């Protein structure tokens with residue numbers, strides 16, 4: 001009984017954690033617009049969480065600069081399962097106008113599994129909202145898959161793809177200090 | 182046999198009514214209504230009324246991460262201790278005028294029990310080893326101290342008024358207070374008690390840590406303070422404790438100042454109590470939330486120790502002179 005209730009609730013109460021990985025601020029403003037009275041994402045239960053530990057959906061904007069990539073990956077790995085990763089804007093998908101710069105590490109999908117990618121520069125709030133609502137459905141699927149895996153004897157559920165791929169960024173310095181040396 | 186029966190009855194009190202289940206439903210509904218009303222006041226559609234329930238059940242299904250720097254036992258035990266204390270308070274509060282558990286000094290017990298959830302949060306936060314929790318818990322302590330003084334003054338003035346009438350000096354028993362109100366009409370109707378009632382209504386948002394008095398949990402500033410490292414089920418239990426606290430404090434107000442309006446039928450009384458609590462929450466929590474910005478911690482402290490305490494003191498002085 002409770003299992004179904006929890007699975008249903010997973011899709012109805014997604015909390016967001018927003019990471020700005022060097023965005024030009026255009027996408028951030030549009031994400032804020034989604035939460036304002038005009039678009040009011042709270043009617044679907046969306047809420048901005050202050051800490052990655054409280055989040056269900058990680059929203060990434062920006063072209064992943066060399067400095068921000070390790071931090072982005074670290075923040076994503078702090079989010080408890082089941083979690084979804086949504087990128088907004090063309091930047092995290094391709095690098096957009098910043099492509100080719102020595103410091104731009106996009107796309108994000110090279111390092112972690114991205115569940116929903118909302119394209120556009122900037123995407124309209126409606127498009128972001130649509131992407132987020134799709135992510136809630138994926139959250140529910142992930143919860144079901146996790147239950148299934150638990151039934152089949154995997155104690156901690158399926159290992160998240162992200163956890164295996166986080167160390168892949170070999171050529172990325174682990175912290176800002178190392179770059180300055 | 183009698184022991185088995187009476188312990189079953191007590192178990193029913195603790196788990197179902199007026200304990201855990203009743204608190205759970207009432208607290209969740211009140212928080213849901215609060216969020217909806219705030220949204221309406223900001224011209225939004227707002228989340229469904231059942232949103233806090235969805236949040237709670239979702240958190241139950243999430244992974245619980247225990248930080249490497251944390252003390253595991255305290256980190257996990259703190260939320261449960263807080264919730265247990267919160268449920269026990271509810272047993273002492275009469276449902277309008279029908280007390281469930283009673284003794285001679287209920288008000289003092291409640292005063293101590295009200296501290297435990299906040300202290301549990303402080304312990305849990307400090308056990309998590311997060312710097313955000315450090316900032317949050319120091320602010321939470323200031324908030325507790327700030328709210329304690331007006332609360333004590335309010336309790337004293339009620340105890341003195343009822344004690345004068347009963348001829349016992351000070352009366353800290355909620356069942357006696359309920360009996361007094363059933364005989365003489367609600368305390369709210371007494372001129373000398375009106376300042377205390379107003380002070381109590383001003384204390385409620387501070388005690389529950391609602392906006393604008395949520396400096397300890399400012400999620401835009403210090404990542405929800407003590408809860409920064411919590412995830413999954415423990416976080417859900419904290420959210421539940423907060424929800425129940427809102428209901429408990431408004432119910433305490435009803436018991437102290439609006440007693441004696443009940444019908445005598447417990448279930449009907451519980452419904453009336455809940456309805457009054459909702460109205461109080463809308464006016465004194467949601468409205469205040471929607472129209473104010475967060476106060477700094479020193480402003481909060483000053484506000485409670487000057488303005489609110491002064492209002493409560495008026496009542497205490499009047500009660501002391503037998504008015």
Ligand code: SF4
Pocket residue numbers: 023024025026027061062063088089090091096097120121122
């Ligand atoms: S997609 Fe466009 S608006 Fe968004 S961060 Fe990139 S450049 Fe800025």
